[in-house]
Amino acid sequence: MSQTFTWNAGAVTLTFDYDDNDFVAMRSVRMGESEAVFEQRIPIVDVMTTGTGHRIACNKLTHTVIGSALRYRSHTATNDDERGRHTLTIALADPLHxxxxxxxxxxxxxxxxxxxxxxxxxxxxxQPTILDSVTSWTSEFGAPAGQNADLDAWQLYESRFDWLAEGRWSSNKVRDLLPKFSQEITAVDSRQEYAKISTGTWSTGMVAPLGILESQRFGLTWVFQIEHNGAWRWEIHDDTTDGGVALSGPTSENHAWEKVLQSGETFTSVPASFALAGTFDGAITALTKYRRAFRLPHKDNAHPSVVFNDYMNTIYGDPTTAKELPLIKAAAEVGIEIFVIDCGWYDDTGNWWPSVGEWLPSKKRFPNGITEVIDAIRAEGMIPGIWIEPEVIGVQSPMADRLPDSAFFQRHGQRVVEQDRYLLDLRDDAARAHLDSVIDRLVKEYGIGYFKFDYNVSPGAGTDYQSDSDGDGLLGHNRAYSAWIDSLYQRYPDLIIENCSSGGMREDFAQLSRFQVQSTSDQQDWMLYPAIAAAAPMMMLPEQAASWAYPQSDMDTETTAFNINTTFLGRFFLSGYLNRMNEAQHTLVESGIKAYKAHVQPVIGQSTPFWPLGLPKWDDVVVALGLNTAQGDALITVWARDPFCSQSALRLPQFQGREVSVTPVFPTEKDGLEPWRTSWDAQSGILHVDVPVGEYASRTFAVSAR
Incomplete structure (x- = not known):
């Protein structure tokens, strides 16, 4: 006999059904006012093993023998009132397997x-069980109660990532990705699926572990993400009467991953998360709230510090005492709160790349010791920061010989090498002990309060050393690395850490939940960066998004302001030769930081991103990013990137039907730049902005209801 149970948790309601002869299926999801009902039953989990496979031959994560064979045993709901968390556990069993x-x-x-x-x-x-894949979440698309499911009703938003070109979002009709094959004639679900797959440890090196499914006809939007800093796969597929989505970590087919479970052993999948809302903006609001609820508590979260880093378009990995001291003085004068010494500080050879790993300061670069530079940072009232790449050891580093082979990724008994680096395996005691000693020394001896953790290579499939497969070794390292990060905060709770991986190659929530700052790119062209900066809050909280501004002494006032606005609605993240600027240029940078501290820093930690022109495309001539504040106002940055721009229409439905005030935030007339003319159409909720013709220019302004 079929039975149903419902779990209520905050604004979420999940309903399931099952019987003794069938699997457990989710029948509906309600979040707030939005509800999706599923007319087709599918298992709530799919498990692929070498000895069972699919019940219908295909390459999907779903339609597995075990998924259909699992039967309900019990369910338990618990509440943690102190943390404001609710947990449901559904116990299933497959006695045959x-x-x-x-x-x-x-x-x-x-x-x-x-x-x-x-x-x-x-x-x-x-007999051992050999796992080939385990889904963390599976679901149909669903439809509102009383309506029929329909793949034609849905759009898929996805993102492509490349080094220097992160976060390029696009949307397609699901039916264009999963065409109709009339498979219903065969009485068998289609084999087709549309999958996104990431390998190695650059979790966003090619594509994003996050997608959005939107149906304006149904008034429903799903957002889903895989929360893992290694290999992953997500897919959408055609289940004939509806579409389906499935998320997983590494798989045998895609990632050389197999996990052998002996009797009594347990494997835990990588976490995933999902939300249902009525609109795209509603889904982003839910996602933003979730990110704040599940990130590591830290004093820097709500009031993000202003950072200067000496690398981008400035010292370029060649720091010396003589270069740093004038920059430190200039950075303090404009209001910087954290000063970061980037790569090369440890290198005496002039080739810093293959020598990383020992992390001892160069004596050639700093004749009186690096403490002279660090003390100068502290004397100016700033927090000293430093760059390291903890997960690698250069092939020319002394540590390459001092550490045992067990400390490194290996395959077939040989250390894995990628671009003159060995890769540390954080499952190993010696590897972790080495990194602990480095961090302890830099914090305790030098007073470092901010780390930029970089990661510029990826190890491929993984390591077969003391693992069931290459992918199993990689997954073990991924989890050991996260545990090591957690251990740092246990020792140094006020430490601020930036996650950088050749820019934005690891923008996954496994790391974003742990780090206060996330690098968005290594892009060095200020004209290209706005598309990256504007899209960044799709993957991270606005206050984490470190998009570079690198104004220079040879830039005019408009170009300098354009640069500053690229970082303005995120984590203020500055570089550039401030010490070479004249008084007017110096004052303009200082004005930008003062405006940030006055208008953005106090509110960004409770803000929600939105895109008044839609998600930016790489070549858009006008790009815009907005933040809705908790106070009901909006901050909006607009970048004009084409000499033939004239007017742009910003959609602001949150103010529709009301009168508004539009106030320049940066730059303003006192900065020597004219404000852009705006006109408000309350009926349509559109703010018309006149942008200049013939130059690259940008403005940030505040919009408030009157």
């Missing part, structure tokens, strides 16, 4: 979004 499976769902009171993960246990078979 000797598997116990627990599917977990977690919700925070403050965020209408669900985190989910799965435990798979070999429940007693004498």
């Amino acid at each position: 000797h598997l116990d499976v627990a599917v977990h769902y977690e919700v925070a009171d403050s965020a209408p979004m669900v985190r989910t993960w799965v435990d798979v246990t070999n429940s007693g078979s004498d």
Whole structure:
């Protein structure tokens, strides 16, 4: 007999059904006012093993034998009132294949979004179970109650990443990706799927572990993400009567991953999360709330410090005492709060790349010791920061010989090498002990309060050393690295850490939940950067988004302001030869930082991003990013990137039907630049902005309801 149970957690309601002869299926999801009902039943988890495979031959994560064979055993709901968290665990079993499976769902009171993960246990078979894939979440698209599911109703938003060109979002009709094949004639679901796959440790090196499904006809929008700093896969597929989505970490087919479970052993999938809202903006609001609810608590979160880093378009990895001291003085004069010494500070050879790993200051670069520079930073009232690349050892580093082979990624007994670097395996005691000693020395002896953790190579499939497969070794390292980061905060709770991976090659929530700052790119062309900066809050909180501004002494006032606005609605992140600027240029940079501290810094930690021109395309001539503040106002930056621009129409539905005030924030007339003319159409909710013709220019302004 079919039975139903419902779990209520904050603004989330999940309803399931099952019977003794069938799997557990989710029948509906409600989050706030939005509800999706599923007319087709599918298992809430799919597990692929070498000895079972699919029940219908295909390459999907779903349609597995075990997924259909798992049966309900119990469910348990718990509440953690102190943390404002709710957890549901559904216990399943497949006696024939000797598997116990627990599917977990977690919700925070403050965020209408669900985190989910799965435990798979070999429940007693004498034979090992060889896992090939485990889904962290599967679902149909669904439709509102009383309406029929329809793939034609949905759009998919996805993003492509490349070094220097991160966060290029696009949308396509799902039906264009999954064309109609009339498979219903065969009475078998289609084999087609549309998958996005990331390998190695650059979790956003090619594509994003996040997608959005929007149906304006149904008034429903799904947002989903995989929260993992290694290999992952997500897919959408055609289930004939509806579309489906499935998320997972590494798989056998895509990532050389297999996990062997002996009797009594358990594997836990990587976490994923999903939310349902009525609109695209509603989904982004839920996602933003979730990110704040599940990130590491830190004093820097709500009031993000202003950072200067000496690398980009400035020292370029060649620091010396003589170069740093004038920059430190100039940075303090404009109001910088953290000063970061970037790469090269440890190198005596002139070739810093292959020598990384020992992390001892160069005596040639700093004749009186690096403490002279660090003390100068502190004397100016700034927090000293420093760059390291903790997960690698250069092939020319002394540590390459001092550390045992077990400390490194290996395949077939040989150390993995990528661009003159060995890769540390953080499962190893010696590897972690080495990094602990480095961090302890830099914090305790030098007083470092900010680290830029970079990561410029990826190890491929992984390591087969003491692992069931290359991918299993990689997953073990990924999790050990996250645990090591957690251990740093246990020792140094006020430490501020930036996550950089050749710019934005690891913008996954496994890391974004742990780091206060996220590099968005290594892009050095100020004319290209706005598309990256504007898209960044799709992957991270605005206050984490470190997009470079690198004004220079040879730039005119408009170009300098353009640069500053690229970082303005994120983590203020400055570089450039400030010490070479004349008084007027110096004053303009200082004015930008003062405006940030007055208008953005106090509110960004409670703001929600929006895109008044839609998500930016790489070559858009006008790009815009907005932040809705908790006070009901909006901050908007507009970049004009074409000599033939004239007017842009910003969609501001949050103010529709009301009168508004539009106030320049940066630059303003006192900065020597004319404000752009604006006109407001309350009926349509559109703000018309006259942008200049014949130059690259940018303005940030505030919009408030009157």
